[in-house]
């Protein structure tokens with residue numbers, strides 16, 4: 001496959017390495033310093049774009065790829081206020097794959113989190129909160145993964161109906177505490193605590209290879225497809 005990478009930072013470089021190992025060609029690399037090269041013309045002949053940039057540039061990058069008729073896989077977080085507009089382009093025949101986290105482990109953790117929230121629905125002595133820890137360069141908070149985890153709790157627990165960044169005193173709100181520390185690739189802790197004990201589940205990424213591998217699998221899935229896709233379509237969870 002001919003892949004274009006938009007964003008050649010920590011994730012872009014991991015994705016390049018895995019793509020080459022799997023026999024793909026990186027036919028175009030767009031980064032901050034050559035953004036002007038992201039044109040419909042330069043995307044001719046590209047099978048799929050993999051986009052990992054930042055919250056401010058992602059949406060415009062998707063639009064250029066859609067105009068070129070090239071499907072996009074994106075892991076950029078912090079742009080979801082534009083999600084409805086992206087979905088409406090997908091209804092018009094464009095192809096888009098988004099995951100707040102592409103790693104297999106986190107997607108299994110998403111399912112575990114939902115099951116635990118369902119189980120806790122019958123036990124009101126337990127309250128829940130979340131902590132996410134990432135490297136100091138991360139621009140958005142809470143992390144995209146934390147938001148997906150919060151959604152998993154809100155949809156499966158009768159008491160929680162919103163989340164808040166920081167500590168909450170309201171029973172209906174789920175607290176998400178975001179910490180930034182050194183080079184941490186990504187750690188998420190969900191804790192259900194009562195007056196006598198606590199149950200904690202944790203996902204800790206050791207490096208970025210799991211994220212990058214999932215993004216390349218998603219890219220292999222996309223050519224020829226139109227519509228909006230996510231990890232559920234890929235992993236059949």
Ligand SMILES: NC(=O)C1=CN([C@@H]2O[C@H](COP(=O)(O)OP(=O)(O)OC[C@H]3O[C@@H](n4cnc5c(N)ncnc54)[C@H](OP(=O)(O)O)[C@@H]3O)[C@@H](O)[C@H]2O)C=CC1
Pocket residue numbers: 006007008009010011012030031032033035052053054055057061074075076077078099100101102103211
């Ligand atoms: N879904 C998932 O599984 C994962 C998602 N992420 C998300 O992916 C995104 C990128 O993460 P990461 O690679 O660690 O971040 P980096 O900052 O290391 O890389 C982002 C790159 O994008 C470049 N860039 C900025 N603006 C543009 C633009 N308009 N066009 C092209 N390139 C641009 C940056 O250039 P410059 O440095 O010069 O600004 C930088 O090289 C983040 O939103 C992060 O949250 C990260 C890991 C996993």
Ligand SMILES: O=C(O)C1=N[C@H](C(=O)O)C[C@H](O)C1
Pocket residue numbers: 077100101134138139142143144145146185186187
């Ligand atoms: O910025 C990061 O690094 C990460 N971002 C994603 C997120 O916001 O959840 C995924 C992963 O946690 C790493």
